[in-house]
Amino acid sequence: MAIQIHTAAERPVERDWRSAIGNGLRGRCPRCGQGRLFRGFLKPVDTCAACGEPLHYQRADDLPPYLVITIVGHIVVGGILMAEKYADWSMGLHMAIWPALTVILSLLLMQPAKGGVIGLQWAMRMHGFGGTPDTPERQPLPPTVHQS
Template sequence: MDTPNQAYPGVDPPRAGMSGHCPRCGKGRLFAGYLRLEPVCSRCGLDLAALDSADGPAFFVMSIVSFVVVGLALYTEVAWSPPLYVHVLLWVPLAFILAAPLMRIVKGLMVGLQFRSSAAEGRLQSHDDQ
């Protein structure tokens, strides 16, 4: 009998998530829109709403993209000292171009990792319950 968080044989949940497929069966769609998750997998019935990664992917993408963009902007400033409008014209579009595809990939990866590790919301437990 399948447990709810058991992957189907041959499915790597993080890889399936990065490709936009269900982390359990590897067949159903993960995304209903660009970044919005499907509520339930159409193939295996996995509740995908419980695996929503919230702001986690945005933090990682922002960290990676800002490292690249700020590094290139600093190099450009030191090497050529262009006017401020050149920086705006170069780095704002580059930040969007780098962040847009990465957001979907990283969100799928985090959903897959949450599924693989059976991650759940944090729960407080009183000392009396132990």
């Protein structure tokens, strides 16, 4: 089994991760910034309509919700603590505001978070975006030691 060794001459051109993430956050193709990244709320397109970049390699499944939970949690918990300290709200008002704000913020941030993660994956050539398949190379098993 041959192992691929990438030399400096074969190193691909670096992609600007800042613009790729920014384009993804805006729901645009991480490569050109023109084509739409999503065909549904969270369903990415297979290829960019503007530049033809294949986007079906993305694997942005679990990270975007974790990012959204972290961001929304900090906003909502901070708001609850501020409201408890500086406002005299009834429990009913708290129960009306905070769950609704949590759901609204989560829905507003989910697509940009997923787009940003797809942009990061594209910029870092992860999961097939680099032109090589996303399968690990098979390594030979170590020799077994027989005990007598």
